[in-house]
Amino acid sequence: MKIERMGWIVAAALGGVMVGTGFQGNSSKIGTVDMARVFNESDFAKKETDQLHNLAAARQGVLEFLQSFRTLKPEDSQKFKDLSLNASPSAADKAEIERIKSEAKTDDQSYRDLTTKQNPTAADNQLLEEYNKRTQQNTALLGRWQQEFTTELSGQQDTMHKAALDKVKAAVKQIGAAQGYTMILVDDVAPYSANDITDEALKTMNKK
Helix, strand or coil: CCCCCCCCCHHHHHCCEEEECCCCCCCCCEEEECHHHHHHHCHHHHHHHHHHHHHHHHHHHHHHHHHHCCCCCHHHHHHHHHHHCCCCCCHHHHHHHHHHHHHHHHHHHHHHHHHHCCCCCHHHHHHHHHHHHHHHHHHHHHHHHHHHHHHHHHHHHHHHHHHHHHHHHHHHHHHHHHCCCCEEEECCCCCCCCCECHHHHHHHHHHC
16 A cells, blocks of 8 residues: 655646646747646645555554454454544543454464464364454455555545645646746746746745
8 A cells, every 4th residue: 555655647647738828918928847846845745645644554554453463353353443543533442442452462372372282172172263263254354455445545645636736737827827928838848948937836836
């Protein structure tokens, strides 16, 4: 569930021509902008990227815990997931998480002891069978949750990317209209233009 920087396809998304302002002067005025820089260095994109990383980290933590303690009771697996993904857990929620962690460690050690025990009793074999059943159930949960989290984070990433890109475009258009630009191009298209508005666009976006 790797989360990349949000500006990885900015230039491709914009294509060549950035904005025509509709300025009707006798001579054209062409500007350029480094869209990827405005995108990645904006306060908005940084904040949204950090939020996305936090979402990914919380979900990765759930998967890693269940991976390590597959003998966890299935009902506790679901409860651990729900509580761990709660952005504002209460004191009771935190206590419940600690209870689940403690029991998970106890059950894991019990399972390891049973698998090496000489001459297990009927009760031991019954408990071992229960642990094996839980392991199968939690393995299936891991697969489902991995897919669920991947889909969720991909959707969040797309939404955040679009929102940030829309703000960049709005900032560039605002400058273009205010300063009478006929057209503003991505700097890859016109790298030698004297009218680089990148710094202005970044400041404008951060004011919004």
